[in-house]
Amino acid sequence: MATLADPIRIGEKLKLKNRFATAPMYRCFGVDDGFVRQEYIDSYAAEARGGPGLVCVANTAVSASGVAFRRLTRIDDDKYVAGLADVANAIHLADAKAAIQLFHGGMICRPEYIGGQPPVTPSVLPLLGGAKTRALSDAEIEQIIEDFGQGARRAAEAGYDAVNVHACHGGLVHEFMSPLYNKREDKWGMDRTLFARRVIQSIREHTDADFPIVWRFSAEEYNGVDGYDFDYALNTLVPAFLKAGVDCLDVSTGSVMNVVALAHLDPPVYFKPGILVDYAAAVKQRYPNVPVMTVGKLNEPRATDDIISSGKADLIALGRQVIADPDYPRKVLARQHDDIRRCMSCNWCLLTAFWQMQSVKCAVNPGYGKERDYYEIRKAARPKRIIVAGGGPAGMEFARVAVQRGHEVVLYEKQDRLGGLVNLASSFPHLRTRDLRNVVIYLRGQLEKLGVPVILGQEVTPALIEKEKPDVLIVATGSQPNWPNIPGVLNPMVVHYEEYLRGNATIGERVVVVGGVEGAEVAVSLALQGKEVYLIEKSGNVTKGPYLLDPVRCQMLVDEYIPKTGVKLRLHQKVVEIGNGRVVTLDRDGRQEMYSADSVVVTCGRLPNELLKEALEHKVPELYAIGDCRQPRSIGWATHEAAHWARYV
Template structure:
């Protein structure tokens, strides 16, 4: 029988080089940087993906000039200090048969000068919608510096033994895209006005890049297939013409296509519920314009079936992936071996994006990301002292601990007092918009099926039953339960009162979990009160509104779900909720609930306003750690470890991370 992904695993010529398959890891930030240079963790990170079977890797975007420095963790591609580390990286990646490319780039106006204390440079003095810092309109001297930066970046990539250079800055609204777009280029000199003038700097950079690397290395470009809904921005038909003009130079070997600008960031790295392969049709139009060149198609390529379709249908010649390969670096090998159910899915949570705001790259349910030497493929050591281990709690943390313990050779029993595994992920996944999150639990459940873990559902483990079981060690992952007091963090002294806000004991006051599990029991008019600022409140609000409740989302904060700024989808979520009819009320807390009336207090002025009728109130005010079993076992002298929310209610990532570490310690 023919391989179901025959196109995906066919070799392809890219200019002077041969890629072993059609899977391309596209560039993404790692924040593993030190002193503007690569580190050993970079070597481990990229080598892990090469070992996992990817054909081509484009490394993270690298600065071509000091003015493109949004945070300290950026490689300076214009500094010859990168050359020795390029050599380390290329040796590690080439060992596994993958090609490795540099990606020089400049952000233009899509940054600020906080880190580098330099002015932002752009073609015209127009602030970006995210950073909103007024740029310096570049003069010819500035443009010459940018040209020189790209030139040096290409030179050092060649000297470092890389396979080529991907010129970036055209896509995602970065500097070269700003020159190309009439929306952001208002110049009247040789770099503005006509299509030819706006393209001038791009063609100059491509010519310099080719001259530096010569004919034996790859030169490619990353462009957009669509800027999104930007007034006078570049749409697919414009980018197709740009692609044709670039191809006509005869100096490039491929085109990689993406979408979006910082005004439409959910086109760049969208969260769920954006569908797989959403960029396919726009990329197909680019491919039709440049049939002679390999074209990389991207856009939430999470399944082998979708990747194969993209190539087989002619939308592109290679499939670009970033978050998919962050979640599972072995995706290519597993797809080639037709082990689809073993692929750890990217669920579109964008924890990877949130992590790089203040720390190195991480994945919501792959604890090895950025820690490949310690936790990556083939690092798990089989124990020479098998133990009988009980894991209590069937959420993501408990399942991760049980899986790793079993893989190490321990005899594991997993206790879950409920009727199913999955924990809090299950109730989040009840919302249609977040149904993909269920795959976090689903993948762990499927992997447990391939082990000898004994699963006990509907059984509540106790100190006495665990002692009677004679287990050598216990991992407690009992999670947390939602708080029902309604107190805001603005009044810490009131948290000593367990009775809570007056009226919270009414039958029509529920937690987010209860609302998601039993929304039909709620009345038509629902108030969701949020004191956290994360995703929980918007999940329940969107779910209830979609199920024909009228929802008012009230928060003590100055905006709804500000934590979603880190995952980059705060604007998209706001748009979805407000378009659906959810009403936002900020800077208010619940003062009292009296039957179907809620009194709200202004957090700044203490003014009271009434809402009536409110048939149901949903509280999102934090959770309480379920730690009694842990402390009971500890007091009884049992070897015990606690992971996840039973230590402190936090995130799925923390539960899985701590579970993995605990399981490796036993």
């Protein structure tokens, strides 16, 4: 029976020290001209120090026409070899093997990153906004195949131990394999495995015969009847890959054509951990002699151990989890489970890198991408006495860092437990959001380990500050519910969504939810409970707000959960009156609507809790407000503010 600590070979040449690998996940850490920069090197060095057997450098474009994103690194010219070699060297210095992903974005490419030209694809495909892709000519296809081979040659010259080919998630190699994207009538369409096989052949021709090839593919597209399913992948695609000479199968799923496909590419908080493991297990069962890698929300240490010991897969690939905690492999192997920052699948990393085209940010690990400044917590020049008011993520993260800098820290929380609003956000009765509490579990455990005094059930007041006379007051008092100014809002049938999440509210069978964002999740949870639910939002977007930042999560609500649970969504309607058994609204044209209701749940945003800050500003030597008491926003902004000020004080 294999374990996570056991070595494994990929091909004849590559021996890994354990069963952990990092997944090739785009981070937007390069430079616009395709070169690497120091942050790029530092982040991969940190991941390598964390103890995986293999570190895979993410999407690296093999052709100028394949640059999909801003700051994407490139390997289509010899001038890039030196910088990529610096990355490989940093990985090797930390005793890990290095692979690099060869990538062509195909239809994913944005025109602004490929010289203003339309993206190239096997067949002409429609894009958002009415634009179209351009179908590749036969000569262009041959050139891109050559580009993959040349990219592999440069990877070997840069010192990489293997290549990982991006044949998934809507990239060009994937497109050639898919009947949805590839409608050609020539040889490239008659045999949809031909392009992939020729890419593998080209890599073999440009490198040593035993140079390892890891093949990352989508085992299922989730593109409906026009795409391919797992049966096609298992019985047609995988045999073609193996016959052509790949050494390891990296099993992912998903694409970019719809929200379900996107959700299976990077599973959101609503999905259970290890949701893609069964695909890898089926591949492993069919092809037992080939190393198989699994990926996708693998953030539970004991579960990853079981995946290997049960033979479902040979390797665990960590994407978001290794951003949340680069030391995850080392901590798992050392059984230091309580010290692990577990990813909470909020997908802030994807929002910042893929959607906003900024350097990736992690909500639970503010230090990711700032390794030179944040990795080592430096002692303060002058230790101070600090009181932290509030035990949500902001207050806890500040206390965790500040006490390690040598400050004397006491944290007060007026509730009977730490966690703040996360305790509610992770507690929807019938919608899976529990992974959000991972940040609380980690921070609470670290405060206990560090011996930080935590006083629960006591609110920080001006009198307390006058008595204790701290050098620094950190105000992390969070936010408070925003009660709308609606006639009848104090009717007994009206409850705030917080009371529903706490389990303190009796909800009738017919429910009107007033307000989107949190309201969208409340409505879905109530509908899954069997309630008849109307969701009323005065704007045209039911998910636009400071908390729901994950585009996939938002679209899952709008396109999947709201319609499929039977929630009746009413946009551009303003609630003007709440009476006994009814809710009255006006639309944009002044038309009145009336809805029968046994209960009304109000979710109209939140307001910063500024009372303590206003009472004590200029009355203590130093006062800093962090988190929602400054401005209600996401968990990530709270922890990042806390991490910044804890290093400043």
